[in-house]
C-alpha cells in the first residue's frame with residue numbers, strides 16, 4: 001500500500017546545527033504514528049517540514065503520492081491535513097470559539113450556516129458545546145487545545161498532525177481528547193512526551209534522535225502510567241523489559257505516483 005505521507009532523507013540546518021540529518025518516515029492509511037524525542041530534537045521542525053512551513057536543505061517530502069516542492073503543491077496537500085500547532089495561540093484567531101471552529105469549513109467553501117452547523121457538531125463531539133460563545137483568548141490553555149482540535153476535526157482531514165496535544169490539558173479534557181482521537185478514522189502523526197497518550201492512541205512509535213528517526217517500542221497503558229509516576233529512567237527500564245525484540249527498521253518513504 002502506498003504511504004499517505006513520506007519523508008525521505010531529510011536534512012535541515014538551523015544556525016549551522018543539523019536539526020534533521022537524514023530523517024525518513026512513511027505513514028500508511030489507518031496508522032497512528034507517535035514521534036518521541038528529547039526537547040529540541042527537532043520534532044516540531046519535522047512536522048513543520050511535512051506541511052511545507054520549513055524547507056529542507058535536502059531530501060523529499062511526499063504527500064498523497066506527490067513529491068512536494070512548490071508552495072502550490074503544499075497548499076493543496078494542506079487541505080487534506082489538520083496540523084495542531086504546539087502553541088494554541090498561534091492557531092486561534094477569531095473572536096469567539098464558534099467563529100474560530102467554523103473558519104476552516106467556511107474556507108473549504110461551505111455556506112455560513114453549514115459551516116456553523118459543522119463547527120457546532122465538532123464542538124459537541126468534543127463535549128465543548130458550552131464554550132461556543134466564549135471569547136477564544138480568554139479560554140484556559142487546556143480549553144484552547146481542545147477548541148483547536150475541534151477546528152481541525154470540523155475540516156474532516158484525512159491525516160492529523162498533532163504537536164503535543166495534551167500539553168496543559170487536565171484529566172477530564174484529556175479523556176475527551178483521547179476519545180476524539182480514538183473516533184478519528186484517518187491516519188495521524190502524534191508528537192508527544194505523554195507516554196500514556198502514546199500507549200492509548202499510537203499503533204507505532206519512532207524516536208527522533210541526532211536528526212534521524214528510529215523505531216521505538218510503545219509501552220502498555222499500565223506500564224505507561226507507572227512510568228509517568230516514576231520518571232524517565234524508569235520509563236527506559238519498562239520499555240526494555242516489555243520488548244525483548246525491537247521492531248523492524250522503518251521503510252524509507254516510497255516515491256509513489258511520480
Ligand SMILES: Nc1ncnc2c1ncn2[C@@H]1O[C@H](COP(=O)(O)OP(=O)(O)OP(=O)(O)O)[C@@H](O)[C@H]1O
Pocket residue numbers: 014015019037038039040041042043044045046
Ligand atoms: N525559529 C527558530 N529559529 C532558530 N532555531 C529554532 C527555531 N525553532 C526551533 N529552533 C531550534 O531547532 C531545534 C529543534 O527545535 P524543535 O522545536 O523542532 O524541537 P522539538 O523536538 O519539537 O522540541 P520540544 O520537545 O522542546 O518541543 C532546537 O534546537 C530549537 O532551539
